[in-house]
Amino acid sequence: MKLLIVDDSLVIRNKINSGLLKRFDKVLRAKNGVEAIEVVKLVRPDVITMDLTMPEMDGVECIQEVMKVCPSTHILVISALADKATAIAALSCGANGFLCKPFTQSQLTDAIEKVLAIQLSR
């Protein structure tokens, strides 16, 4: 399975990578929505972790684009925007889960397992 990590923070990309490396065969990274779409077109990842507040193209716009290109991809939003309206907006665009920053590695693992369970049940 392939994972794409989308976050404008290098430290957070590394943290997510180290937490999930063993769960996936291949892990790719993008620092904004524009880069992410390029990777999705080439690689078609099974799962994406998606930040929302990013330069170039924000996360919600990126999710909408991903859904056009690769609708079978499952998306876990990982964002500091902790309000209900943001979570609903992300989920209604096609995201499958929402994890609020700051997060621990165990919270990350739990959240990704829930998203994978949705994927495997289909």
Next chain:
Amino acid sequence: MKHKKQIDIFIEGVKRYFDHLTFEEELLEIGAPYLVRNSERLGLDYTGAISITGDSKGYVFFSSTSPLLKYILLGHGASNFSEEYLGDIVGEIANTISGNARSHMGAEFHISPPKVIVGEINKYNMNLNSRSYVLPIRWRRNSAQLIVSLEENEQLL
């Protein structure tokens, strides 16, 4: 009252951030908030700046000494303390605390991606005739500050 509520929201955000670092229990000290004129020297070694638009207008800054940022990087499992990593983490902290505040401040509290400033922040598009409030932070014997410079502040001074 509105001013106090706003301060409490940011204090909660700071506590929440430090609680999530995977370290042995370490006392986080948040001192009494105080007001400063924007014309005074503001900012420690590195600062993450978040531009706020919507119902509130202005900036939220997380400013820190380098040693404190190095401990935070360790807490995230990072052992690279280069300028790139120090700048990245200070921006991410500012983003996280500001983003968390949105659940209390409302959907019209819009935050920008972070910008990183090295050294003084006073020239960063701030209204030098206005004032900001500062939350002094101490953790692992090192200092940081959360500086909140929002338009509402002026009405309460």
